[in-house]
Amino acid sequence: MALQWRTGFANTAGVLTVFGFLAISAGSAGLASQSDRVALVGAGVYLLVAALLGPILEGRAFAPVRVWLDQGGAPTSWQRRALLAQPLWQAGLNLGYWLVAALVLGIVSATAVGGTGREVARVVTALVLAGIMSFGLSFLLVERRLRPIYALALADLSPEEAGRLGARRLGIRPVLWLAWALGSGVALLGIVAEPLDHVPGRSLSVGNPAFYLAVVGLIVGAVVSFIAAGSVSQPLQEIEAAMRRVAGGDLRASVAVDDPGEIGILQSGFNTMVAGLRERERLDDLFGRYVGIDVARRALEGQATLDGELREVSILFVDLIGSTHLALSKPPHDVVTDLNAMFDAVVATAKTEGGWVNKFLGDGALCVFGAPARQADHAARALRTGGSLRRRLASLAIEHPDLDVGIGISTGPVLAGNVGAQERYEYTVIGDPVNEAARLTDLAKTTPGRILASATTVEHAEGLAGSWCQEGEVVLRGRSEPTRFCSPGDE
Numbered sequence: 001m002a003l004q005w006r007t008g009f010a011n012t013a014g015v016l017t018v019f020g021f022l023a024i025s026a027g028s029a030g031l032a033s034q035s036d037r038v039a040l041v042g043a044g045v046y047l048l049v050a051a052l053l054g055p056i057l058e059g060r061a062f063a064p065v066r067v068w069l070d071q072g073g074a075p076t077s078w079q080r081r082a083l084l085a086q087p088l089w090q091a092g093l094n095l096g097y098w099l100v101a102a103l104v105l106g107i108v109s110a111t112a113v114g115g116t117g118r119e120v121a122r123v124v125t126a127l128v129l130a131g132i133m134s135f136g137l138s139f140l141l142v143e144r145r146l147r148p149i150y151a152l153a154l155a156d157l158s159p160e161e162a163g164r165l166g167a168r169r170l171g172i173r174p175v176l177w178l179a180w181a182l183g184s185g186v187a188l189l190g191i192v193a194e195p196l197d198h199v200p201g202r203s204l205s206v207g208n209p210a211f212y213l214a215v216v217g218l219i220v221g222a223v224v225s226f227i228a229a230g231s232v233s234q235p236l237q238e239i240e241a242a243m244r245r246v247a248g249g250d251l252r253a254s255v256a257v258d259d260p261g262e263i264g265i266l267q268s269g270f271n272t273m274v275a276g277l278r279e280r281e282r283l284d285d286l287f288g289r290y291v292g293i294d295v296a297r298r299a300l301e302g303q304a305t306l307d308g309e310l311r312e313v314s315i316l317f318v319d320l321i322g323s324t325h326l327a328l329s330k331p332p333h334d335v336v337t338d339l340n341a342m343f344d345a346v347v348a349t350a351k352t353e354g355g356w357v358n359k360f361l362g363d364g365a366l367c368v369f370g371a372p373a374r375q376a377d378h379a380a381r382a383l384r385t386g387g388s389l390r391r392r393l394a395s396l397a398i399e400h401p402d403l404d405v406g407i408g409i410s411t412g413p414v415l416a417g418n419v420g421a422q423e424r425y426e427y428t429v430i431g432d433p434v435n436e437a438a439r440l441t442d443l444a445k446t447t448p449g450r451i452l453a454s455a456t457t458v459e460h461a462e463g464l465a466g467s468w469c470q471e472g473e474v475v476l477r478g479r480s481e482p483t484r485f486c487s488p489g490d491e
Contacts, residue, residue, distance in 0.1 A: 005222060006138065006142055007090050007093075007094060007138050007141075007142065007143060008136045010050045010091075010094055010133075010136075010137035010138035010141060018065055018073055020114070020308060024386050032313060032407075043339075044228070047136070055171060061082070061085075061086065061089050061090070061093075062082075062086060064078060064079045064082040064083075065079060065082055065083045065086070065149070065403075067079070068452050069149070071353065075153050078458060079153075080153050080154075083146065083149060083155065084117075085174070086142060087138075087139045087140075087142040087143035087146065088139065088145055089140065090139070091134075091135045091136070091138040091139035091140050091141045092135070094134040094135055094138045095131045095134065095135040095174060096133070097131075097133070098127055098128070098130050098131030098134055098135075099131055100133070101127050101129035101131075102123075102124045102128050104306075105123055105124075105127060106120050106123055106127075108122040108288045109123045109305075115284070116417055121252075130337070132181065136179075138177050139175075139178065140179070141174075142179070143175075157234075168187065172229065172233040172236060173226070173229040173230060173232075173233040175229075176225065176228065176229035176231075176232065176233075176416035177222075177229050180222070180225035189453070193309055193457070198397075212322065217400070232263065233430045235255070235258070235259060235263050235266075236263075236266075238255050239255055239258075239266065239267065239270050240271065242254065242255050242274075243270070246274055246277065247423040251277050251278045251281060251293045253274060254270075254271050254274060255271065256265045257271070274287035276428055285475075290385075307429075309416060309417060310410070310413055310414075310415060310416075310418040311371050311374075311413070311414060311415075311429075312370060312378075312411070312412065312413050312414075312459055313368055313369060313370035313371045313378055313411070313412075313413075313414055313416065313429060313433065314369040314370060314378040314379045314381070314382035314409060314410070314411045314412075314433070315366065315367070315368060315369075315382070315409065315410050315411070315429070315434050315436075315437040316350070316366075316367040316369070316382050316386055316389075316408070316409050316435040316437065317357065317364065317365075317366055317367075317407070317409075317410075317434075317438050317440070317441045318346055318364060318365050318367070318389065318405050318406070318407050318408075318441065318443045319343075319361075319363065319364035319405060319406055319438075319442075319445070320339070320342065320364065320405050321404040321406060321445050321450075322402070322403060322404065323362070323363040326338070326402050330402070337400075338400045338402055338403055339363060339372035341396060341400050341403065342400075342403055342405065343360060345393055345396055346365045346367065346389060347390065349385055349389040349392055349412075350367045350385050350389075350390050352385070352388070353369070353381040353382075353384055353385045353388075354369070354373065354375060355367045355368065355381060355385055356372065356373070358368075358427075358428055358429065359426075359428070366434070366437075366442075367382075367385065368416075368429055369381045369385070370384045371414070371416040371417065371429055373429060377461075377462070378409070378411070378459075378460075379457045379458075379460035379461040380460075380461040380462065380463065380464050381412050382409050382411070382453075382457065382461075383409060383457065383458070383461050383464050383468070384454060386407050386409050386451050386453065386466070387451070387488060389407060390407060390449070390450060390451050393405055405445075405450060406441045406442065406443075406444035406445035406450050406451070407444055407450060407451040407452070408436075408437040408439065408440030408441035408442075408443070408444050408451075408452055408453070409437060409440065409451075409452070409453035409454065409457050410433040410436040410437035410440060410453070410454045410456070410457060411433060411437070411454060411456050411457040411460050412431065412432060412433035412456060413431060413433075414430060414431030414432075414433055415430045415431055416427070416429045419431075423476045435478065436454060436476065436479075436483060437454075439477055439478065439483075440452045440453070440454065440476070440483070440485060442477070443474065443476070443485070447487065449487050449488060451487065451488060452471070452485045452486070452487055453468065453485065453486050453487075454483060454484065454485055454486075455470055455483075455484035455485060455486055456484075457486075458470075458486045466486065466489065468486040468488055468489060469486060469487060469489045469491050470484060470485075470486045471485055471486060471487050472484070472485070473485075
């Protein structure tokens with residue numbers, strides 16, 4: 001109903017345009033010709049017909065949107081397109097009414113009442129001007145009324161999807177030009193058109209200065225409005241293009257700040273926003289490097305609280321053999337180079353199996369499988385990582401001959417969560433499997449294969465148990481119960 005009142009108001013403005021043009025252009029003669037009366041009566045009849053037929057046609061066009069609003073939820077792409085097409089559809093419908101009226105009443109004026117060519121031209125001109133007025137007003141009023149609904153329909157769309165749908169609407173440049181046409185263009189066009197029907201006794205002729213002023217105003221106004229509209233739309237289009245680059249992941253995008261007013265504030269604000277996103281990406285990258293991608297994602301999702309949960313995981317502990325001798329026999333820089341090479345291999349190998357390097361412990365590293373991301377096959381992942389890591393480090397020892405490590409793997413329940421204080425804490429795992437893996441690592445340093453796993457881990461690793469051989473039992477340091485351990489069958 002609100003849209004019908006707006007289109008009705010636009011059509012009423014069109015009728016007033018017809019009356020005003022005919023009355024002013026008639027001069028002292030008044031609306032005496034039959035053609036003038038036909039135009040006025042026809043405009044009134046048109047307004048009545050439009051009031052009756054308009055709601056039916058407009059209602060059908062708006063039906064998909066009404067169905068979506070009644071049902072709720074997200075609109076379909078068809079309903080979105082129907083919504084965005086409404087202003088142009090409603091305005092085009094009004095213009096079509098007036099153009100049909102101009103054709104019909106022009107024919108009636110020329111045939112039924114015997115109007116002269118000049119009189120027919122006046123009738124047609126008045127109705128065409130009314131159509132332009134009705135089109136512009138209807139578009140602007142309907143488009144303004146639908147903006148809150150646009151916000152609902154476009155809320156969950158990406159910029160690319162919204163841009164494709166936006167192609168069904170008039171851009172900023174045409175809308176600003178249309179606003180000028182309604183405010184000045186129609187009136188100036190009426191002044192320019194009136195002398196074409198000049199007869200003695202009327203006030204305006206082609207030779208009148210007012211005619212030339214109207215022509216100049218019409219041409220210059222159209223050109224200036226077009227340029228002014230471009231000065232607004234062009235920087236906005238540049239910002240839109242830059243936003244598409246950002247949406248595609250290019251955070252190097254920026255726009256030139258070439259306006260000291262509101263557009264400049266928008267340009268500067270966009271650049272500031274992108275700079276903030278670059279900083280955020282850098283911090284996210286650093287955060288992820290320090291704590292691991294899964295932990296960083298968990299924290300960013302708002303799960304960073306001082307609590308924990310019982311989780312069954314597999315722990316892989318790796319520790320450098322002879323680190324004290326290494327530190328004494330080589331320069332610190334060379335020691336760091338060897339350690340970084342080892343840690344790079346640990347991180348890359350664990351990442352391949354979805355493991356998380358919880359921390360670096362001087363010359364060792366603690367890797368976790370099954371936390372923070374749940375993994376049903378965490379034991380198998382840990383065993384595959386251990387084997388791959390041992391082979392990788394053996395190859396690396398050619399370039400770094402002092403790299404020799406022990407690897408221990410254990411499986412069992414741990415408490416996984418954040419520990420520390422409110423001001424500073426870290427995500428870690430606490431439990432007996434951590435201690436057992438560390439002790440198995442110490443034992444592995446004395447074995448030829450340099451890698452041992454608890455029998456519990458092997459039993460949990462479906463499909464891999466046959467490739468590991470049970471070596472025996474041992475009471476590990478700090479434990480009272482013996483631990484069954486295994487080594488790879490090819491060692």
